[in-house]
Amino acid sequence: MTAANAAMLEQIKSGQGFIAALDQSGGSTPKALKGYGIDEDAFSNDEEMFGLIHAMRSRIVTAPCFNGDKVIGAILFERTMDGEAGGQPVPALLWDRGVVPFLKVDKGLEAEAEGVQLMKPMSDLDALCDRAVAKGVFGTKMRSVVNLANADGIKAIARQQFAEAKRIAAHDLVPIIEPEVNIKSVERAAADRLLLNEMLAELDAWDGAPVMLKLSLPTEPGLFQPLVDHPKVLRVVALSGGFVRAEACAELAKNPGIIASFSRALLEDLRHQMSDDEFNASLGGAIGEIHAASVA
Structure with missing residues (x-):
């Protein structure tokens, strides 16, 4: 380093x-x-x-x-x-x-499916990461959106975010993982809890340097404390x-x-x-x- x-x-x-x-x-x-x-x-x-x-x-x-x-x-x-x-x-x-x-690296959102919006494909991610490193950038951010408390959809978001984070971390950049829960969702509280569980599962399986998380503020204060305290999380930030x-x-x-x-x-x-x-x-x-x- x-x-x-x-x-x-x-x-x-x-x-x-x-x-x-x-x-x-x-x-x-x-x-x-x-x-x-x-x-x-x-x-x-x-x-x-x-x-x-x-x-x-x-x-x-x-x-x-x-x-x-x-x-x-x-x-x-x-x-x-x-x-x-x-x-x-x-x-x-x-x-x-x-x-x-x-640096924001995502290319926007796919249409909603299973209550979530995944990220569009990032075919130029590796080249963009190389450019970012050359310009003195420290890390990246990528956003997807949870609209409903759909367990399969939220699992898919977590898997996609961490898969792309692995590509980013290979360039010695720190990824900010942002699975935003829509604060206007009628299922926001349940979505928060499903997301917490999926984030913890992915973090427990993560074998790289610590990542960052960018999350919607939860309906239940303190709900995301296990993420704040997780040894593989550098910092939790809120949108x-x-x-x-x-x-x-x-x-x-x-x-x-x-x-x-x-x-x-x-x-x-x-x-x-x-x-x-x-x-x-x-x-x-x-x-x-x-x-x-x-x-x-």
């Missing part, structure tokens, strides 16, 4: 903070831009759209408050990894600030999943040992039209609130 990777590992393992999710991709980008105050009529093609979202992310990661004191990591979209901010490649800029870079920031932070604080990895809940008050002072004050307030809930 390189000195940089060892330092990143220590920051993720022991850092008192949270992981920012800045990985909105093609399908979710228009919604993210709209929340930022940029309507769809402001761009006419994907290149213009991605240019606008990159400008938003650049403004975030170069803000004075966006550093490793409270933000210990950040998950990037592929185009963000390949881009620059503040005159530096984004992964290098982040690590200079003490923020560990991760906001549609909760507004105040709700997400309140739910997070009920689950000791889990830290935030919020996207919408981090960005919800930021607007394109803000002055730099207004933007930095708003972002700093959000970072402070999420940090407090993560270390509570």
Whole structure:
């Protein structure tokens, strides 16, 4: 392990903070831009759209408050990894600030079957992992979704996530496994328990270096404590999943040992039209609130 990777590992393992999710991709980008105050009529093609979202992310990661004191990591979209901010490649800029870079690697979701949405095939995963390593990225993130408490579907999600994690770990990257339980599911509580059991089974069979888990906050506080305590789990992080920031932070604080990895809940008050002072004050307030809930 390189000195940089060892330092990143220590920051993720022991850092008192949270992981920012800045990985909105093609399908979710228009919604993210709209929340930022940029309507769809402001761009006419994907290149213009991605240019606008990159400008938003650049403004975030170069803000004075966006550093490793409270933000210990950040998950990037592929185009963000390949881009620059503040005159530096984004992964290098982040690590200079003490923020560990991760990369979203999944290609989106399959149609629902057996109550879940598996990940689409990732034929270029190995090449993408090689590029990420060359750019100084520490780990990856991949998302699938649980909509119903279907035992076969949830087992299939766990198996797929850990199979792809094995491919990622072969590149000396730390995989973040994200089987999101839809917080609007009428079977959410039962799905949480089925997912816990499948995650534990896969972890017990895992023979590699520790992985990370990104999970929806459970309906029953503390339910995922066995995952937090598992020796093969480096860190458990939580997505906001549609909760507004105040709700997400309140739910997070009920689950000791889990830290935030919020996207919408981090960005919800930021607007394109803000002055730099207004933007930095708003972002700093959000970072402070999420940090407090993560270390509570």
